[in-house]
Amino acid sequence: MRKIKNGIILAGGNSDRLWPLKDKIFTMYLGKSFISYLTEQLSQYCERIFIVVNDLNKTQIQDVTKNLHTYIVQNKQYSGMAGAVMSCSGKLEGEALILNASDYFNFEIISKIIEKSQDRSIDVILIAKKVNSYFPGGYLTIDGNTVISIVEKPLPQETPSDLVNLVIDYYKDFDQFLSYIIKTETHRDDWFENGLNLMLTKRRVEWIQYSDYWYALKYPWNILQLMKFFLFQIKESANDLTSVTIDPSATVSSKVVLGKNVKIGHYSKISGPCYIGDNTVIGDYSLIRESHIGSNCLIGSSSEVARSYIGNKVSLHRNYIGDSVLSDNVLMGAGAVTANFRFDEKDIFSSVSGKKVNSTMRKFGSIIGKRTKIGVNSVIFPGIKIGTNSLIGPGEKVTSDIPDNGLFFEGSLKKV
Secondary structure (H helix, E strand, O other): OOOEEEEEEEOOOOOHHHOOOOOHHHOEEOOEEHHHHHHHHHOOOEEEEEEEEOOOOHHHHHHHOOOOOEEEEOOOOOOHHHHHHHOOOOOOOOOEEEEEOOEEEOOOHHHHHHHHOOOOOOOEEEEEEEOOOOOOOEEEEEEOOEEEEEEEOOOHHHOOOOEEEEEEEEEOOHHHHHHHHHHOOOOOOOHHHHHHHHHHHHOOEEEEEEOOOEEEOOOOOHHHHHHHHHHOOOOOOEEOOOOOEEOOOOEEOOOEEEOOOOEEOOOOEEEOOEEEOOOOEEOOOOEEEOOEEOOOOEEOOOOEEEOOEEOOOOEEOOOEEEOOEEOOOOEEOOOOEEOOEOOOOOOOEEEEOOEEEEOOOOEOOEEEOOOOEEOOOOEEOOOEEEOOOOEEOOOOEEOOOEOOOOEEEOOEEEOO
């Protein structure tokens, strides 16, 4: 099978909607960063890979991808996906496959794109997936195999179809696509889609239906869905028997990966699939279920971690962490818990940019940013997010989001 000449990964965005998480492409799954998974998969189908980066993440992306690709810093004059594409002007020529750095899917669909691209009368090939519920993306209007138009983020009641366009776009001539982007320049965030819609009226654009898994890192709770996907890729248990210490009274089920120097204490239970990073200690009488725990963590005695993503250097002490994301260096005081279920059993909403967004999850705890400390016996309500470098006092009930560098004490947010 031939390879597509150029692959472009758009990784220059600022990920505002993922607050308080900031580094979605560097999030580790089973010991490997998300951006590494993307580049390794794409390398199987593209001759060259170009990664559009920004000034803040360029060096780190180069490091984790071992400087094997071409890195293009997004022009600050342009924003959004169109700006990222414009930044590639003059850097490559010929055919190109454009991907978002926030999507993960079965890359085997690209082989179908390659097959369809043999028909040189086709200028653009798009990939669409049928959805059962509203997704804030671009919806296709089609006529047979032909794409007629793309409606970007319509209101839920105004979607023209149930086909959402995934950003796995093939262009026979990248410079030709750029010419349409230039013709539709705007300061709105739909510049990319406007350029593509103009091209739809002038060129032959077809689509392929995709029906396999698709994970879009649009909101912070999407980390949990992608975590579950990777955990269920674990086929069998794996650990370094020379360095791992498991107390004879502890129980470790199948499909558990243990890093170097992991210690599991008396009567603890690890129920897979689970991943536990290097040098992490699981204290006595703790229960870990279907979770991903980073390196150098202390999961203190009598803690329970269920269906949660725990970063590096996190310290727990007799806590319940359910369906939550705790970033690096978070400290939970004794008895603090993340509530994760409404008594009315309805979906849990969370605030994003001032608007309530349905997580579509009936069990969803908290998202906690880096270096935040939670006081003893505090309760964090479902769907609540706490920013980086924040402090929550002892015995608090946290019922609304706390900003970065926030101090929540005696029931209110204090000035720092």
